[in-house]
Amino acid sequence: MNKKIIGIVMLVLLLIISGCTPSPNNETEVIQNTEETTTKTVIIPSLQLDENYYRTILPYEQSASRGLVVSNLATKYDMKEVETGLLRISQNEFSPDKYLFQEGQYLKGSTISSWLARSNQTKDGLNPSDEGLTGEEKAKNAPVYITHIVEQNYLIKEENTVKLAGISVGLALNSIYYYQKEAYGATFEEKLTQAQITENGKKIAEEVVNRMRQIEGLADIPIVVGLFKQNSRNAVVPGTYFTFSTAPGGKNVSDWKPIDEEYVLFPTAESEEKYRDLDTIFRNFKQDVETYFSNYTGVIGTGYFKDKQMQKWTITIPIQFYGTSEVIGFTQHLAGLVKTHFNQSMNVEVQVNSLNGAEALLIKKPGEEEPLVHIYAQ
Numbered sequence: 385m386n387k388k389i390i391g392i393v394m395l396v397l398l399l400i401i402s403g404c405t406p407s408p409n410n411e412t413e414v415i416q417n418t419e420e421t422t423t424k425t426v427i428i429p430s431l432q433l434d435e436n437y438y439r440t441i442l443p444y445e446q447s448a449s450r451g452l453v454v455s456n457l458a459t460k461y462d463m464k465e466v467e468t469g470l471l472r473i474s475q476n477e478f479s480p481d482k483y484l485f486q487e488g489q490y491l492k493g494s495t496i497s498s499w500l501a502r503s504n505q506t507k508d509g510l511n512p513s514d515e516g517l518t519g520e521e522k523a524k525n526a527p528v529y530i531t532h533i534v535e536q537n538y539l540i541k542e543e544n545t546v547k548l549a550g551i552s553v554g555l556a557l558n559s560i561y562y563y564q565k566e567a568y569g570a571t572f573e574e575k576l577t578q579a580q581i582t583e584n585g586k587k588i589a590e591e592v593v594n595r596m597r598q599i600e601g602l603a604d605i606p607i608v609v610g611l612f613k614q615n616s617r618n619a620v621v622p623g624t625y626f627t628f629s630t631a632p633g634g635k636n637v638s639d640w641k642p643i644d645e646e647y648v649l650f651p652t653a654e655s656e657e658k659y660r661d662l663d664t665i666f667r668n669f670k671q672d673v674e675t676y677f678s679n680y681t682g683v684i685g686t687g688y689f690k691d692k693q694m695q696k697w698t699i700t701i702p703i704q705f706y707g708t709s710e711v712i713g714f715t716q717h718l719a720g721l722v723k724t725h726f727n728q729s730m731n732v733e734v735q736v737n738s739l740n741g742a743e744a745l746l747i748k749k750p751g752e753e754e755p756l757v758h759i760y761a762q
Contacts, residue, residue: 427441427442427443428441428442428484428541428546429442436475436480437480438471438480438483438484438485438538439480439484439485440484440485440486441484441485441486441539441546444487445486445487445489446487447487447488447489447535448488448489448490448491448492448493448535449488449491449492449493449495449496449533449535450487450493451493452493452496452497452532453466453467453532453534456500456531456532456556457531457532457556457614458614458616458617459614459615459617459619459622461615461619461620461621461622461623461647462556462612462614462615462622462623464622465612465622465623465624465647466532466534466554466556466612466622466623467534467536467554469554469610469612469624469625469645470534470536470552470553470554470610470612470625471485471536472625473552473554473608473610473625473628473643474536474538474550474552474608476608476628476630477550477552477606477608477630478538478549478550478552478608482540483538483539483540483549483550484538484539484540484541484546485536485537485538485539486536486537486538486539487535487536487537488534488535488536488537488551489535489537490535490537490551490596490599490601490602491533491535491596495508496532496533499533499592499595500530500531500532500533502514502526502528508595510529510530510588510591510592511526511528511529511530512525512526512527512529513526514526518565519563519564519565519566519572520563520565520572522561522563523561523563523572523574524574527558527561527574527576528558528561529557529558529576529580529581529584529585529588530555530556530557530558530584530585530588531556531557531558531614532554532555532556533553533554533555533556533592534553534554534556535551535552535553536551536552536553536554537550537551538550538551538552548601548605549605549606550605550606550607550608551596551602551605551606551607551608552607552608552609552610553589553592553593553596553607553608553609553610554609554610554612554625555585555588555589555592555609555610555611555612556612556614557581557584557585557611557612557613557614558576558581558614559575559576559581559613559614559615559616559623560573560574560575560576560614560616560617561573561574561576562574562617573616581611581613582611582626582627585611585627586611586637586640589609589611589629589637590636590637592609593607593609593631593636593637594636597634597636603633603634604633604634605633606630606631606632606633607630607631607637608628608629608630608631609628609629609630609631609637610625610627610628610643611625611626611627611628612624612625612626613625613626620649620684621647621648621649621686622647624643624645624646624647625643625645626642626643626645627640627641627642627643628640628641628643629641644690644691644692645688645689645690646688646689647686647687647688647689648686648687648689649684649685649686649687650662650663650666650684650685650686650687650697651663651666651667651670651685655687659687659689659694662687662694665725665726666685666697668725669683669699669721669722669725669726670683672721672724672725673701673718673721676714676717677703677714677717682701682702683699683700683701684699684700684701685697685698685699685700686698686699686700694730694731695731696731696732696733697726697730697731697732697733698733698735699732699733699734699735700734700735700737701718701734701735701736701737702737702738703736703737703738703743704738704739705738705743711736711738711743711744711759712759714736714744715736715743715744715746715757715759716757718734718736718744718746719746719754719755719757722734722746722748722755723748723753723754723755726748728750728751728752728753729750729751730748730750731748731749731750732746732747732748732755733745733746733747733748734746734747734755741760742760743759743760744757744758744759744760745757745758745760746758
C-alpha cells in the first residue's frame, strides 16, 4: 500500500441558530486525505472522551483484515481482549493526547491468512510444517503457535498534515493445541509451556516485523508488537498479553518488556487462593444479593489485575424479572450494596441483564462513594 499522506484544511464554521453561536470547543477539524490522485474528506473529533481513549478519524475505516478475528480466536472474550489489550500497550509508545487511532490498513485479510498457515501450506506460513505427521505427532512436535494477527495504526497531526506515525501489532498465540487422533474422532488437548509460547512468539514477531518493513511506507515506522496468550476454549475470562517490544523505525524488535496482567473469575477456588480478601468481599456481596432477591440465576465477577493489583471489577447479574418496578427496586438495592461492600478506591461496574437485554448499569469509579446508576428503558 502506498504511504498515506493527509493534507489538512482548516474549516471554521459560523453557525447562527436561534441567535446563538456555538462554542469553538464544539468545532471539528475537516482534513483532506490524499493518496496519489484520490482525495477524501475526513474529520478529527475535537472531543476526547477520556485520557485513555484515542480520537478516531471519521468516517471510520474498518481494518483491511476485518472479520478474521471471529474465525481465528476460540472465545468472544479473547476476541475483545486481543484488541483492547493492544490499545493499552500502545499507550506506552503512542500517547492518546498526541496520536489519532485508525484500524489497521496495511495487512490485508489474504496476507494474514497466508501468514497464519503452516509452512507446508503456503510459502509465507509462520506455523511449523505438519507434513507426514499424525494428529498426536503434530501436537508433540509441530503445534500451531500463532492463530491471529491484529494491526492498529496511529497517526499524528503536524502543522498542516496528518500522517502515519506508528503501528501496533498483536500476535495471538495458542496456550493449548487441540487435535484429533483420527478424522471425526475425539478432540484432545496438548498444553503448551510458557517457554514454548514465548520462544516461538518472539521468533514469529521478528519475522512479522521483517515482512512489514518490506511494505511500502512502513520501512521507517515504529512498530509495537505484543504477544497475547489465549485462554482455553471453555474459559469465561480472556487471556492476556504477557510481553511487548517496540521496533524503532528501520529496526526489528529486541528489548522485550514483561506485562503482568490477568483476569480472575469470582467466586472460585482460584480467586480464594490468590486474592482471599477480595474473594471474601465478593462472596459477602453475592450473599446479600441472594438474601434480598432469590429470583435470579447467579452473580459472576471478573477481576482485571495489573501487577497483582485490582484495576477493575466487572460484575454480571443475570435476572429473570419481568416487572419494571421489580427491576427498579432491585437496582436501587444493588446501589446500596455496592456502596456498602466496595470501598472508595475500587473501580466497579455492575451489569444487570435479562433475556430482554440490558436492564441496568451501575458504575462506581475510584474515589467515588456512590455509584452512577442507569436503568434502561424498554
